[in-house]
Amino acid sequence: MIPIALDPTHVRIALVGQGPLAKRRLAQLLEGGASPAVYSPEPDAELAVLAGDGLRRALPSPTDLDNAQVLFVVGISEDVAEALAHQARDRNILVNVEDVIPFCDFHAPSVIRRGDLLMTVSTGGKSPALAQVLRERLETLFPAVWADRLAELAALRDRLRAAGAKGPEVLRACRDLIAAKGWLP
Template identity: 45%
Template sequence: MIPLALNSSRLRLGLAGAGTPALRRLRALRAAGAGEELRVFTTDPALSAEAGAATTPRLPTPEDISPLNLLWIAGLEEDIYRPLAQAAQDAKLLLNVEDVPEFCDFNSVAEIRRGDLLLTVSTGGQAPGLAGAIRKRLEACFPESWATRVKEIATLRQGWRAERMPMAEAARRIDTLVEEKCWLSCPKLR
């Protein structure tokens, strides 16, 4: 696996699906910043209602799929997802069919968002329940206050860059600050 953080504003994203798995994926994509670039293909009224204007009220055609960069398929039966997956592979876009490893070019990760801080856990799709359990433990170690901490460090870093401080010195100062404030002590992981 190659870990990446993708800028969703530069990508054409698609979600085809129905039911709880597709709703869960839609919410995760929105939490990750997917906005107008996300197209949702569904005949599920609940998913359609939540997706709003992003909805195309049918499953995608190969013509719908080919301009996409990434496609998630969730909550569809095999006889429905297989031709969609084949069209995605033919179009050479990145594909994830939930819980079907043979159709996964990438795996979605368990994630924790604290403002601009993004922590992820992956087992390469082999043990998603374990990734979720680790995520829960990390949530306790990285509370919401980390959003403010990231902003604090970012402000300091901007000032140091304006002063043309060498990167190594800025990193040393950040390490010292984190140590002095005990930000990384988490007894719950022991």
């Protein structure tokens, strides 16, 4: 596995699915700044509200798929998911079919988000339960206040850079601030 973080302002993302897992995945995509096209033949009311104007009440056509670079497939029958995975791969679209490893080009890690601080846990799809347990532990170690802490570090970095400081000096100052504030044990 090669970990990467995608900027959704530069990547066209689509989601095909329904049910609670589709809602969870869509919420994660939205929280990450994505505005995915959402395809769901029979969305429940909650998914429809969450998807908003991005909802199409059907499966994607081949032309629809041509407009995506990353495809998430969640909560639909395995035969439909397999067909979509093949169609996506034929178009060089990265695809993830939730919990069906052979149809996945990538795995979506378990996510902890504190403002712009993003931490992830991945088991390469081998144990979602372990990823969930580790994520829950990290959530307790890094509470919501870390969003403000990151903002404070970013402001320090910006001030130092504006004053002409170079990378090693900025790094040292940030590490010193973290230590002085006692943010980490």
